[in-house]
Every structure is written in C-alpha cells, then in structure tokens.
Amino acid sequence: MGHFERDPHTGHMTTGHEWNGITELNTPVPKVIWLFLACTVIFAIGYWILMPTWPIGRTYTKGLLGDDVRHDVAQSVKQAALDRSVWSARIEKESFADIQKDPRLMDAVRETGRALFGDNCAACHGRNAQGGKGFPNLTTSSWLWGGTPEAIFQTLTVGINSAHPDTRTSQMPAFGKDGMLPRADIDKVVAFVRSLSQPNAKDLDPTKVAAGKELFAANCASCHGENATGNTEMGAPNLTDAFWIYGGDAQSIETTLWNGRQGHMPTWENRLSELDRKILALYLVDLRKADK
Amino acid sequence: MIAQLTKSERQSALVILLALAVVGLAMAAGGRHDPFGVHGAIVLLAAILGIFGVISGYYAPEPSPDRLDSYYDSPTKFGIIVAMVWAVIGMAVGDWVAWLLAYPEWTFDAAWASFGRLRPVHTSGVIFGFGGNALIATSFYVMQRTTRARLPDQLTPWFVLFGYNLFCIIAATGYLMGVTQSREYAEPEWYADIWLVIVWVTYFILYMRVLARRQEPHIYVANWYYLAFILVVAMLHIVNNLAMPISWGSAKSYSLFSGVQDAMTQWWYGHNAVAFFLTSGFLGMMYYYMPKRAGRPIYSYRMSIISFWGITFFYMWAGSHHLHYTALPQWVQSLGMTFSVMLLVPSWVSAGNALMTLNGAWHKVRDDATLRFMMVAAVFYGLTTFEGSFMAIRPVNSLSHYTDWTIGHVHAGALGWVAMITFGAIYASVPWLWKRESMYSAKLVEVHFWLALAGTVIYVFAMWNSGIIQGLMWRTYNESGTLAYSFVDSLVAMHPYYIARAVGGAFFLLGAIIGFYNILMTIRSAPSVETQNAADFPVTGPAAAPALQPGE
Numbered sequence: 001m002g003h004f005e006r007d008p009h010t011g012h013m014t015t016g017h018e019w020n021g022i023t024e025l026n027t028p029v030p031k032v033i034w035l036f037l038a039c040t041v042i043f044a045i046g047y048w049i050l051m052p053t054w055p056i057g058r059t060y061t062k063g064l065l066g067d068d069v070r071h072d073v074a075q076s077v078k079q080a081a082l083d084r085s086v087w088s089a090r091i092e093k094e095s096f097a098d099i100q101k102d103p104r105l106m107d108a109v110r111e112t113g114r115a116l117f118g119d120n121c122a123a124c125h126g127r128n129a130q131g132g133k134g135f136p137n138l139t140t141s142s143w144l145w146g147g148t149p150e151a152i153f154q155t156l157t158v159g160i161n162s163a164h165p166d167t168r169t170s171q172m173p174a175f176g177k178d179g180m181l182p183r184a185d186i187d188k189v190v191a192f193v194r195s196l197s198q199p200n201a202k203d204l205d206p207t208k209v210a211a212g213k214e215l216f217a218a219n220c221a222s223c224h225g226e227n228a229t230g231n232t233e234m235g236a237p238n239l240t241d242a243f244w245i246y247g248g249d250a251q252s253i254e255t256t257l258w259n260g261r262q263g264h265m266p267t268w269e270n271r272l273s274e275l276d277r278k279i280l281a282l283y284l285v286d287l288r289k290a291d292k
Numbered sequence: 293m294i295a296q297l298t299k300s301e302r303q304s305a306l307v308i309l310l311a312l313a314v315v316g317l318a319m320a321a322g323g324r325h326d327p328f329g330v331h332g333a334i335v336l337l338a339a340i341l342g343i344f345g346v347i348s349g350y351y352a353p354e355p356s357p358d359r360l361d362s363y364y365d366s367p368t369k370f371g372i373i374v375a376m377v378w379a380v381i382g383m384a385v386g387d388w389v390a391w392l393l394a395y396p397e398w399t400f401d402a403a404w405a406s407f408g409r410l411r412p413v414h415t416s417g418v419i420f421g422f423g424g425n426a427l428i429a430t431s432f433y434v435m436q437r438t439t440r441a442r443l444p445d446q447l448t449p450w451f452v453l454f455g456y457n458l459f460c461i462i463a464a465t466g467y468l469m470g471v472t473q474s475r476e477y478a479e480p481e482w483y484a485d486i487w488l489v490i491v492w493v494t495y496f497i498l499y500m501r502v503l504a505r506r507q508e509p510h511i512y513v514a515n516w517y518y519l520a521f522i523l524v525v526a527m528l529h530i531v532n533n534l535a536m537p538i539s540w541g542s543a544k545s546y547s548l549f550s551g552v553q554d555a556m557t558q559w560w561y562g563h564n565a566v567a568f569f570l571t572s573g574f575l576g577m578m579y580y581y582m583p584k585r586a587g588r589p590i591y592s593y594r595m596s597i598i599s600f601w602g603i604t605f606f607y608m609w610a611g612s613h614h615l616h617y618t619a620l621p622q623w624v625q626s627l628g629m630t631f632s633v634m635l636l637v638p639s640w641v642s643a644g645n646a647l648m649t650l651n652g653a654w655h656k657v658r659d660d661a662t663l664r665f666m667m668v669a670a671v672f673y674g675l676t677t678f679e680g681s682f683m684a685i686r687p688v689n690s691l692s693h694y695t696d697w698t699i700g701h702v703h704a705g706a707l708g709w710v711a712m713i714t715f716g717a718i719y720a721s722v723p724w725l726w727k728r729e730s731m732y733s734a735k736l737v738e739v740h741f742w743l744a745l746a747g748t749v750i751y752v753f754a755m756w757n758s759g760i761i762q763g764l765m766w767r768t769y770n771e772s773g774t775l776a777y778s779f780v781d782s783l784v785a786m787h788p789y790y791i792a793r794a795v796g797g798a799f800f801l802l803g804a805i806i807g808f809y810n811i812l813m814t815i816r817s818a819p820s821v822e823t824q825n826a827a828d829f830p831v832t833g834p835a836a837a838p839a840l841q842p843g844e
Contacts, residue, residue: 007589009652015593019512020437021827022583027592029641037637044630052623053630060623069622084773108772118778127780 091282092275096149099282106286113283116276120268129287134246134263138284142243144170146232147288152281159267160235167267170235174260181219181257188212189220190253196228196240197248293450294349296359296366301447305346308451313339319483322541327469331462331483331543338458355446362829363436367449369725371429372718374457375422376808379711382417383801389414390794394787404468412467412479418706419477419569421460426714427573428453428495431518433721434580435499438515439506442830448498455491459484471543475558477565478532482545485533492529496522507831513596517576520604524568532561552619559614567607570705571673574713575603575642581717582666583649586656591648595641602638606631613684616693625686632684636677643674661734661741665716668745672708676701691763696786700755707748707800715744715807722811724828729820732813736806743803750796758789 004016005023012025048054051063081088087108091099099105118127124135131137141147145155145168158164161171175181181189192212195204217226223236230238237245245263246256268277294302316339319332389410392398399405432449436442443449463480466472472479480488499522503511535545549557583590590596612620612628647670650657657667679701683692692698719737723730731737762782770776 007652009588010591012592014589017508017510017512019508019510020440020584022438022512022580023589024513024593024596025589025591027594029592029594029598033595033598033637033641033644036640037634040634040637044634047626047630051626052621053626055623060621063626067622069617080773087772111770111772111776112774115775115778115781118780122778122780127784 088275091278096153096278096282100149100285106282109279109282110286113279113286116272116280117283120272121280129284131245136245136263137243139288140241140243141288142238142241143232144230144235144237147285149278149281149285151232152284153277155265156268156272156277156280158269160265161262162265162267164267164269168235168265170262172256172261174258175219176258177260181215185215186254186257189215189257190250192216193228193239193253194248194250197242293366294346295352296355296364297349297446297450299354301445302346302350304447305450306343306350309339309342309346313343323543324541326542327466327471328483328541328543330469331466331471334462334465335458338454338461342454360442360830360832362442363433364443364446364449365433365725367443367453368429368433368721371425371432371453372722372725373811374453375425375429375714376718376804376811378417378421378425378460379804380801380808382414382419382421383797383804385410385417386414387794387797387801390790390797394790394794403470409467409470412472413464415477416460416463416467416479418711419565420463421457423570423573423710423714424456424460425453426718427518427521427569427577428456430577430580430717430721431499431522431573433725434514434576435502435518436830437828438512438580439502439508440831441502441505441507441835442832444498444501444505448494452491452495452498455487455494459488459491462487466543473533473535473545473547475532475547476562478529478558478561481543482533482535482537483543485529485535489526489530492522492526496526505835507836509836512579513590513593513600514576514579516600517572517579520600521568521573521576524564524572524604528561528564528568532557552615552621555615555618556612556620556624560611563611563614564607566705567603567610570710571603571607574669574710577717578646578666578670578713581713581720582646582663582670585660585663585666585716585720586650586653588649588651588653591645591651595645599638599642599645603635603642606635606638610635610684613689616684616686616689629684629686632681636681639677639681640674643670643677646670646673661737662716662719662731664741665712665719665744668741669709669712669716672704672712672748676705676709679704691767692759695759695762695766696755696789697759697763700752700759703755704748704752707744707751711800711804712744712748715740715804718807718811722814726815727819728814728817732810732817736810740803740807740810743799743806747796747799747801747803750799751793752796754789754792754796758786758793761785761789 003014003018005014006012007014007025010025010027012027014023015026017024048061049063050065051067052060053063054061087105090102090105091109094105099109117125117129121129125131125138126135129138136144143151145151145160155168158166158168160168173180175189176183176186188208188211190212191204191208193216194201195209195212198204216224216228220228223231223234224239225231225236228239230236242248244252246252246261272280294305297305313336316332316334316336320329320336321332323329323332389407392407392410396407399407403409432443459480462484466480466484471481473481478485499519503515503519534548536548537545547554547557579590579596609631610628612624613632614628616625616629647667650663650667653663657663682688683697683701692701719731722728762785765777765782765785766775766779768776
C-alpha cells in the first residue's frame, strides 16, 4: 500500500503516506547530524568520566578529576579572605585615627564601604546617604549621637531603640497627646523653635516666640540644651541648624511636639562583622569630608 | 451549542454540572472564612450558568445523523477565541508587571496589585490560558483530520475545554487573593490541581479514543507530539503537586517533598513543562500547520523520528540545570548539564526539518505573513534551544543564573517560538474553520507580524543586555578584593532596559489585540461557499487496520 512519489523540488521519495494532504519525504538523516550527535555524546561521556555524575547505590562516581564544588568554594573563600587581609587585618587592628592617616587604607575603605552601604544602609538612608523624611541625612555635620568614627561605630553596633541590650535609647515625648502642654503652649514652642533656625521668617509672632522661649527653657532644655544645640549623650537633636529629620516647617514641628517621636536604627552587631562596621563608620566620616 | 449534543449527552452534562454545583456549594460552605470559599462560590456560579445553558437548549431537536459526516469543529472554534481572550489578558498583565519592575511604586498600596501576585497571572495567563487553549483547540482539529475520524462524542471535548478554563480562572483569581503553592508554573493549590487531573485524564482518554477510531493506518508525527504533551504533562502535574491540605476548608497545602528533593521535583516539573507543554505541544501544531500552509511535504520523516525520541528522552534529565551551584548534589547537576548539551541535537534537527520543509515554498514565506509567522517561530525555536543548552553549561550558568538573561531566554522561546507558531496556526485555521476565503485583512496580519517580531527583538535584546550587565556587576571585585557594586547599583543599571522591555512587550500586546480584532472581523464577514475542501470530512465505518512503522 502507499503511494510513493518523487518530490520534484528535492528529488527525494515520499514515504507513501498521506494525512489530510500532508506527505513526508524519506530524506536520509544528513551525516552532519550524526556527527553533531556523536560530538555531544562524546562530550557527555567525557564529562561523566572526569566529573562526579552517576549515582551508584548510596554514593556516586567521583570522576577522574576528583572535582568537588563544595571544596572549591571553601578554598576560594579562604583565598579571597587571605588576599584581603593585606589591608583588612590592619583596619581590624589599628585605631580610627591611624587608619584615617593612611591614604591606601582609606582607598580600601572607600571601595568597600560604598557597596557595604548600598547593600545594608541605602534602603533607609538613600543611595547617596542623604536620608529622607524620618531617616537622617548622613552627609551633614549634624549627628544625633556624635559624628566621630567611634560614635558612629557604636551606633552601628548597638543601634538606637533596638533590641540590643546596650542599645542607645532616646525618645521625644508626646507633649500634646500625653497632656503635658496645652495646644496654645505648643504653638508658642513651635514659634520659638522655628525662630532658632529661621530667624528671618516673616510669619513669626515675636510675642509667641518670647513666650515659647520660656516654655522651652522649662520643658525642652533638659534634653536639647539651654541654647537648643542638642546633646549627643542623649541623642537629642540640635534645633538651631538647617537639618531636620522629620521636617522643620511649622506643621512638622507641631506634629513632632504633639505626637512625640521615637526613631529606630537596627543593631548590626550580628549582621555585619566588626571589620565591616569599622569600614562603614570610616566611610561615612570620609563621605562627609568629601562633600565639603 | 447544546443543540449539537444528543439527548443523552444533555442529560450527562446536567448530571456533571449538578455534581459540580454540589462540590462548589460544599467548598463555599466549608471555606467561608478562607479564599477557598470564594473559589467554591466561583465553581458554584460556573455550574449554575452551565445548568441554565443546558436547560435553555434541552428541548432542541436531536442533532441530525448527518453530523457524523463532518468533523466536529465547534469546540475548536470556541477554544481559539478563548485562547485569544487569554492572550490579551495574559500579555496585558505581563506588560503591566514589566512597567512595575521599572516603576515599582505603581502598586497603589493594594496587595492584589503587587508584583508577586500579578506576575503568576501573567505567566499562567499566557502559558495555560493562551497556550493551553490553543493547544487543546488545535489538537482537536489536527487529530480529527490526520486520523480521518470524527471526535467520538460531542460532550467530552466541551468538558475538557470548559473544565480547563475553569481551572485557569481559579488559578488566576487565586493569585490575586494570595493563594499560591509558590511553585513556579505550578502555583495553583491542591483543589485546582485535583480538578485539572480530572480534566486532563479525560483529555488523554479522548485523544486515545480518536486514535483508536482512526481511518489512517499510520499515526502522523503531529499526533506523536500532541500525545507526548498530554501524557507527560499529566505525569508532571500529578507528581509535582503531591501535597497535603491543612484542612478540607482551606486553600493552603504543604508539599509532600521537602528541602532539596522538593526543589528538584519542582524543577524536574518546571523544565519538562517547558519541554512537553511549550515544546512538544507546539511542535505538534507546527507539524500540521506548516506543511499544510506551505503546501510542501515534511522534509524528512527520519529526522522527525530522531528529533521526537531525542527530545522525549533527553529533556527528562535536564531539569537539574535549574539548580546549578545550589544545595543539589554536584553529580545531579553534572547529569542535567550533559543531557542539556545532548538535547541540542534533536532540538536543532526539529528546527532544521521545519525550515527545510519550506524549501520550494520560500516565495510563499515572503508573501504570506501567516507562513512567515511559522517560519520565524522555527528560527526562534532553534535560537532558543541553542541558548538553553548553552546556559545549562555550569560555568555559563554561574553568570546567567538569577539574572534577566534567563527572562530573555524564556521570552525568546515564549514570544518568538510559542506565540508565533500559535498565531500562524490560528491565522491558518480561522478561515478554514469558519469557511471563509481568507482572513478579514491580510494587511493586519502583516502588521501583527512586524509588531510581534519587533516586540520580541526589543524584549530579548533588552534582557540579554541587562542580564549580562547584572551578572557581571554581581561578580565584579575591586582591587581591595571586595564587591565593587551593591545590589541597588545593579538595579539602577537595569532601569533603562526594563523600560525597553516594557515597550517591546507593549508592541507584542498591540499585535495580539490587532490579531484578535482581525479574527473577530473574519468571523463576522460573509461565508464563502466554494472554500469547502472536498476531502475535509471523516471516513465512517470500522477503524482501519493499524500499521506501525519505525518511530510510532
């Protein structure tokens, strides 16, 4: 049975079958395909001989090369640590001041710190470390807990209002919500606080500012200081400069006074090595210098 | 539609729908505090709509016995239209999530609008909604013609199509509510999986019944592929979805496997879903529509045999290449890699056989955008299978893994191969099915072709670039021996490519919408009487004596 035909275009015979008008040619498989198949099979068999491949009972063929990825990774991690130790061992040992004096160590800090910051800090503080509403700008001279490398290192280690036993703790009380000051008094304090950083603001009422000054001395100075320049021992911000975490306009300051604030910085002690935290502290100090 | 069913089929349909309504009601009651209950309500609603549908046609006269002298194509027509609806939904959601990657703030703080929930709507929408319906619809068409046997009854094909689409709807709505097994391409939960098993086994039995009734002594290659698709997908689906529900009233379940065995099972499934859903199924489609449209014989029957058995055998081993450099033992990775390399040969033999079939018909490829869709599909099939084998090589994979290169590779296959061959097949079958002389507008087919090709090329190039840049940035060390870039740096570098990808996707989507319009306008246009093919009818009588030849 079957109706064999020669295809005029290719010169090959059909297989003699037809389905709904479709026929097939009986063209032999081109030699190049067998060759191609042979090459890939030989490659596979060669790989099986050299590398771990086939399961045999409870174990597997180890391959002539004795390759073991787990071992390879452990080796390269070790080697990489050894290569880095040229500078990392010195950063681990030396004091912040000594490291800052060595331009080659500081090059390593800059290179490594940038990626460390990007992977661990940028989510809150931004890629350029300039923060955002609720997240401090780290490129300024204004630091809640001090801007020395030692202070930054400590903040990174224990965090602020974090779960660490030695955490830095600080809270702005909710003067309005908790009934410590009536609304009218809060207005006065807001006017005074604004006058500190924006003395030329036109909408400030001098009588309110004067009244606010007295209220400030009685209620706020214990943390923020008599001249409102803050206190890095308690994490109380300087209110006389241009940097505000939660905003320096009347509405934002009013909200802060009414509801209070309690920022959170995680502890990095168990997430970043001491070396990494040291690099980050130095990196941030250096970033501030580079900005100026 | 109901009028096409015999009286007893109408009764069976009612029984099935009533049973489904009871199940839906039980689900809705048992899971009233859970998304499971919402799905119960959807099942109940679908069953009630079905019951109304059957009742409305229940007293129509018995279909004429003349029907047995023609193929049963209504399910195919329905399947093609539903496939196009899913294409537009799936691709639109896909393009939306592409924009979300470039502008992640566009989620409006709504849980359902987050990337994680919308992305599986895209993947399931295009793979299962568009691809699956197109495969089922064309398989009904092809199996009848290549066996010269009509579908054995009128009810089963409708059960398969409606049942399958009910599964797709439960899957998509579940994702929006956060119902997922978190297994890629197998996200639907246990109850949807059980339902799909019922539907799929029915589909398999239907296919076997047609084959058993065949009037052609030999089984055509397209049927080998369709059958491999149906059989292996059943196997993959059942094994990968073995899970224990936490209660009968909850959507949540836990996998029977754990740890690396779970990962291996998932990627054995995942890779073979690519193999037997997105490759075998669509090769079956290509093997019918391409020679038919080109008017050329298949270049080599012998090459068909090599590629079919090569693909079927080698693919099964290759899944572990998705888990290179993971907790999976190295020997499993090596096996996956070597089989992936050998897999290139049968894949290229398939692509070569398809392109050589066009020898003698290249002038048609030039003039006919429908055939050009199929030709470009075969080229992308060859390209993608080469890329896949290449990326499965462990050192290459160490660069490409977890990057957008993988996304680019998948879309070279999904847009370039799967969608293009489907559009080609649909443009070929719509005039045949609705007895029209040609598509409503050949020019719009041409426009769709160039939009689809441009969209695919933009997409794939954007992802190649971003993937390789990403891979390099993640592994670049500075002179100090620490990582040179943070992860955020790599995201910033991706941004322009993410926009380009979304633009490419929009081209592709626009093409699909134009295609859908063209199809609907073709259906609305006047039928032509003369296009009825004299040989397009089944042979009735006892099945022909089977004759097997090598390869079958």
